[in-house]
Amino acid sequence: MDAEQSIADEPEVTEKRGLFGRNKLATSEPKPAKTLGPLKMIWAELAKYPGKVALAFIALVITAAATLAIPAGFKLIIDNGFAAGGNPDDIGRWFRYLLMIVGVLAVGTALRFYFVSWLGERVVADIRLKVQDNLLRLAPGFYEENSPSEISSRMTADTSLIEQVVGTTVSVALRNILMGIGGTIFLFWLAPGLTVGLVIAIPLIILPIMYFSRRVRNISRSSQDRVADVGSMVSETLGAMKVVQAFNQESREKTRFEGAVEAIFDTAKKRILLRALMTSIIILFIFGSITLIMWRGALGVSTGEISGGTIFAFVVTGGLVAGAFGALTEVYGDLLRGAGAASRLNELLKAKPSIAPPERPQTLPLPPRGSLSFRNVTFRYPTRLETAALKDFNLEVEPGETVAIVGPSGGGKSTIFQLVERFYDPQAGTIRIDGVPLASADPAEIRKRIALVPQDGVLFSSNARDNLRYGNWDASDEDIWEAARAANAESFLRDLPDGLDTYLGESGTRLSGGQQQRIAIARALLRDSPILLLDEATSALDAESEQLVQQALDNLMQNRTTLVIAHRLATVRSADRIVVLEKGQIVEQGTHRELAAANGLYSRLAALQFTSSDAA
Template sequence: MQSISSLKFLKPYLQKQKIKVLIMLISLAVTSSSILVFSRYLSYVIDNFFSNSLNPEFLKFFIFQNALILLLAIGTAARYYFTASIGENVASNIKKDMFAHSMWLSPAYFEVNKTGDILSQIQNDTLIIQNLIGSNMSVALRNLVMFLGAGVMLVSMSSKLTLFIVVLTPIIVIPIIIFGRKIKKLSKESQIQQGLLTSVCEESIHSIKTIQSYCSERSEIDKCQASIQSGLTTSLRLARARALLTFAVIFLIFCGVGLILWYGGYDVVNGQMSPGELSSFVFLAVVCAGSIGGLAEISGEIIKSAVACERAAAFLELKPDIKELPNALDLHNTRFKDIEFRNVSFSYPSKKDIFVLKNLSFTIKANEKIAIVGKSGAGKSTILQLLMRFYDVDNGEILFNNIALKNANIKSLRGKFAYIPQDPTIFSGTIYDNILFGNPQANYDEVINAAKIAAVDEFASKLPHRYNSFVGQKGIMLSGGQKQRIALARAILKNSEILLLDEATSSLDYENEAIVKEAISIVSKNRVTITVAHRLSTVINADRIFVISDGGLVEEGSHQELIANHGPYFNLISLGNIL
């Protein structure tokens, strides 16, 4: 039951809803008090009116009874609305915080954690928390108040009969503790499996074309079904544990109520209690027993919610690997002069023992057009990742205008770069929205101008809704060339000093490549351009070509110089690594 302490995670979120929480607690007090008062009313009615139906006071108490029922109905409705409202608001705020936090985490985190697990935490864990606050917590508080209130009234009516309840309580609590521990373990396992299932489904749906092209539908279905079956097995074990807990508690509770009724009957016969008092006592005993049963039944849900809170709190406590110094230098108003890699060595977090770059050194000056070539896996794309400080180097240093990247403000540093990968990210939305992503403050004319420079207008103007045309999930309705042009227009709109191209034309046909290359040549004027490429047509006009092999710089120079050297660059071309 230790994980119950994890519920303190909800405190700051509940404090934002304190007015609603106060109204909910008042409603809870009203409903609980109404039921407890009804027990005394029941005793009075049985003792005073069942024997004399013509008692003139009967109408007054009938009105009191209906007023009490009305108060109970109003209080219950208010409690339901405000607990539901609190639950919705708290869950929404947690979702917002978790998603916002995920946006600040370093790429290294997503390298070793599955997207499905993160989505599961944001969706499923917050739903569990919502159910806790919007329903289960309110029911638990109501049962606790009813148990305590009924217990006090029972002691005042008959300490002898109350003793039976005191003896029964530990017998009920012991199964709660035993089953509660098992339920906690199974709840955590169930939530982990739910995250794995989400990950499997998300990956399969995202890769549907590849799956169908390899006729692998059945293997993916089997994989998903195996994950579902594993989750089902755990869920059934969890349901069985809860069912056994509920059975044990209800059986023990109502056996105790029967014992109270049997033993209390002797007190009525002996004149030590009136029938009304016994009826009231039994009513309160049932309320007390029902409250214990309700607490037992809901304890599993509370434990499950505590596990969800524990996971959410742990996620929100994650710190980005890329940290910004308190006195980081702002580069926004700094004109680019040079970039220097000084003896840089780097390995990815998921493969710390394999160095992708080894003692790499080079310098890039203003307005230079640089091409980076080499075999696959040589570390070319990694250079671009390090420039934008998605990762920190293991050894050595990267300098921007003689300022170490770790000393620069991260946002201002990344603002210096416009990045176009081989497979550009296209968001679900319109062509216009995707271009505007490069600079959300840009006006309509600026967006259209960027689109024309990048040759987006060539295909967008032919669509029924032009720039307001929907591109589908991840741009599924666009061709590779169209995606690249939109990505280029986005980069143009960003208007950064340095253009980073990571195999930006390698997957295009020659017609689209020619269109994109022409657009790039226009954009790259008066800008530094760093291009990772395998195509000769992309690198031939570069001012300098860096040849990377086994993580190090083995050769540099212009195309003509390197060809004349008959070195590694010449060999790459001869072997077809540069076409």
């Protein structure tokens, strides 16, 4: 591999939050491992396809043998064909043998490429499926502690690196090992004396390449950092051009940019100098070694010790052997990077869900009633153990009751929802649904009894139908339209170019905020669960959208137990009971009129958040 090209492919280094809460340098490729041990995960996946592995290895052996047979074929042509007085029949026969070898090499290479590439893609597909399957089992708290963007990088960049290891690197390594060992045996058979000299020369060629390549790679990495600095500087300056010009800082920005560009040039000069020295030394050693071997071989030919075909085959095979051992140094580095990728993916595979069903889950009663009970619940988030989000929290919600939860930001309102869905377990106390403690039931069964309408109508990059039936995947189109009608979403869905088959864009960006929220409400309607969680569902909408969404919510809340985090007065007034939270504890509860007249925290919040007429 060309050293400069391999250096150009080095990833840019940027700092961001690492997996499992660590701050570390994250790159588009993982940090190389210290050993090849993590590659055991890859071998375990390969072991599932022994037939394909065997075929790939057979093709690998055939191609390595055919490659080494080519210089042997030329030896026969030179010694037997030309030495026989130039008889065309003899020369033709040996060349036909050589063409047969080339044909075998071509077929073997094609088979090797197919089977090795197939294994690479299959192994990567299997690993991605296993990792994704485990990620779907992990509680949402895992993704609050760990960066989803880094996890995504592991699913893409790291698996691609593993595909390269299986589909290319391992094959190259095995091929070069076979060619190196087989070629060395062939060289000793051809000319033992010359082979001893070649064995001494090969390390003299490889060691300078390794030394200079490492130095050039380090400098190139530094150069990439400087280039990244320039890119960041340009983006920052152009993005704030109005400020730059408003404060007459054009000359300063020009000077700053000149300094960054000159730093790139200074680093590039060092890389160019090292590259030039490396090239000259490599040429000197390689061609010097070939010249010395040819010189010694020519003397042997003149004295009759060896034939002309032997010296030709020796030089060609010697080049193949030297190239094979040289490539192994690069291959080992690639394997270490692959081991690093495997290690990072293995972390995801071994991550255990903090919320898991018990060995013998307790069955929830049928038919569902929709009651909720919080008894002496205390909860601290894993990332904020010093602060309790809820402290000795007690709340009983009767079936069919609508309870509004209000309070200052950070009071614990959203935490209640997270605990009800059993995304977390409290450190103390119990939460019950229909009388069954959540910790004793299967989380999947708990969530079947709950429908959620989030503050932002979270949609997926799919069509309208799939987004609507996400709450009930088996829903018919008739059911979908009925839910859309109840959610005040039917009219704009009918107007979409392809109706329910219309692609809504990434995260539903082709719809307005109000339309997204109404689809989220229709999705909850299709869920048809006895318990409804509304998380400030109208807080970010304009007046017209809020009215339509509120009407849809009124339809959705009928005959359901509803917990609603509310900042808007309309929802609060219609609630059977209002619970006021502050610092994780209930400080007030009652109806809107009762609390407004109590001159407590709710009354003060109402005066701040609502108009005076609304708060009265």
